[in-house]
Amino acid sequence: MDILDSLVIGAGQAGLSSSFHLTRLGIDHVVLDAGSAPGGAWQHRWDSLTMHDVHGVADLPEEPAPRRSGLRANLVVPAYFRDYEQRHALPVVRPVRVDRVSSDGDLLVVGAAERSWRTRTLVNATGTWTRPFVPHYPGVETFTGEQLHTQGYPGREHFVGKRVLVVGGGASAVQFIGELAPVAEVVWVSRREPIWRTDDFTPDRGREAVALVEDRVRRGLPPRSVVSVTGLVLREQEREAERLGAYAARRPMFEAIEPDGVRWADGSFEAVDVILWATGFRPEIAHLAPLRLRSPAGGIQLDRTTAVADPRVQLVGYGPSASTIGANRAGRVAANAVRRFLADEAVA
Secondary structure, three states, X not given: OOEEOEEEEOOOHHHHHHHHHHHHOOOOEEEEOOOOOOOHHHHHOOOOOEOOOXXXXXXXXXXXXXXXXXXXXXXXXHHHHHHHHHHOOOOEEOOOOOOEEEEEOOEEEEEEOOEEEEEOOXXXXXXXXXXXXXXXXXXXXXXXXXXXXXHHOOOHHHHOOOEEEEEOOOHHHHHHHHHHOOOXXXXXXXXXXXXXXXXXXXXXXXXXXXXXXXXXXXXXXXXXXXXXXXXXXXXXXXXXXXXXXXXOOOEEOOOEEEOOEEXXXXXXXEEOOEEEEOOOEOOOOHHHHHHOOEOOOOOEOEEOOEEOOXXXXXXXXXXXXXXXXXXHHHHHHHXXXXXXXXXXXXHO
């Protein structure tokens, strides 16, 4: 079996950026992608999400991202990724769902069902889309209405005339409320009071926000989203929901879920037809468990993109790089770290 210099898991924004920079550095590698087609998580976004609605798609290295338009993001971005793979001849193999990564002496062994690859280094770019997070609340299993997560959001037409409980305090919750408030009754709840940003989001503010998330992973803490430290902002398409008072009526979390709705802390009851969990995602890193990368604090401690517990491993699309812009930068950083590691091993 041939031994690779590096192997990338995932062909989303972070994985493609990493592969581009590894190719530019002349590092022999393959990219294993679980999807049956290019596009990463973008191919699974809901149909009503247009390029005008998304919060931004960063340019892949040396290629401008698609412009804002009324076209569906789940068609435009996958086509962008597909063309990028082809133009740069990136060595993507799909569909391959990696289920384990183990250590064998100086090498890493990447397994997917009956197949395996041996590599000197690894760039993990699996993102979060496959691990939707739904918190547990008493009575959740008794609810007789519909429960959906961001991952399975079917578009606003599905909710017309219904009473919808939107749970979550991030950008997705804000966007869903903007879509739903004009066509449905919306009740918004979140664990924390939302922090609204009223000033311009300058590059300096962006760097400050990313630095706060980087500090968490540097200390080995579980990462938080960048938006958790940047604050929330309403876009033009959300102004109608604002006018209807949907954001001003936000409530703290309920105490329990009942068959027809939720029970508030004061004992009162709220009837709802649908619970929409806009509660985010967790990193997809279960396949890395055999490497024992987690710190006592519960996260994977990183020095930039390098796993402190095993410098053969780079993580991109994790923590501060779990955004399209951050993922691009992380891909370059990870590729350079791979190059340095291989050079040091060659000297040793």
